[in-house]
Amino acid sequence: xxxxxxxxxxxxxxxxxxxxxxxxxxxxxxxxxxxxxxxxxxxxxxxxxxxxxxxxxxxxxxxxxxxxxxxxxxxxxxxxxxxxxxxxxxxxxxxxxxxxxxxxxxxxxxxxxxxxxxxxxxxxxxxxxxxxxxxxxxxxxxxxxxxxxxxxxxxxxxxxxxxxxxxxxxxxxxxxxxxx
Numbered sequence: 001x002x003x004x005x006x007x008x009x010x011x012x013x014x015x016x017x018x019x020x021x022x023x024x025x026x027x028x029x030x031x032x033x034x035x036x037x038x039x040x041x042x043x044x045x046x047x048x049x050x051x052x053x054x055x056x057x058x059x060x061x062x063x064x065x066x067x068x069x070x071x072x073x074x075x076x077x078x079x080x081x082x083x084x085x086x087x088x089x090x091x092x093x094x095x096x097x098x099x100x101x102x103x104x105x106x107x108x109x110x111x112x113x114x115x116x117x118x119x120x121x122x123x124x125x126x127x128x129x130x131x132x133x134x135x136x137x138x139x140x141x142x143x144x145x146x147x148x149x150x151x152x153x154x155x156x157x158x159x160x161x162x163x164x165x166x167x168x169x170x171x172x173x174x175x176x177x178x179x180x
Contacts, residue, residue, distance in 0.1 A: 031045060
């Protein structure tokens with residue numbers, strides 16, 4: 001029997017709560033989160049346990065950061081970049097127990113994604129403009145071919161930063177409406 005399983009993620013920026021609930025369901029079936037993977041997670045077969053999972057974002061995660069969660073009953077499971085997943089037994093106080101701290105979490109992530117998305121958008125537009133100018137004969141054809149080829153990776157960066165940015169902004173607006 002295969003002891004590892006890849007689980008595709010729907011995107012933590014879009015459906016964080018659903019993703020954490022899905023990981024909890026898998027844990028009850030004996031599939032424990034081991035690590036992040038490209039566009040998903042790696043799970044390992046173990047004894048079934050009942051856990052709740054939570055995601056936090058922290059750029060400068062140090063020992064003090066992880067010990068804070070440990071003292072609150074949360075065990076660090078895995079990290080990638082500034083994303084950290086913790087698990088706890090049901091009934092443990094949530095990592096974000098108030099709307100204000102949850103809003104601050106999404107505001108930080110929104111700002112981070114915005115920087116990348118705006119830069120990628122501007123570079124993509126510039127590259128397409130250069131490509132169009134080249135196609136109209138104002139620049140050598142090779143310049144258009146090169147800029148078009150370079151524009152595809154920038155579009156990918158734009159999608160993978162722009163979509164999460166929009167998702168975080170949506171979550172913030174939703175939380176603001178709930179608060180007022």
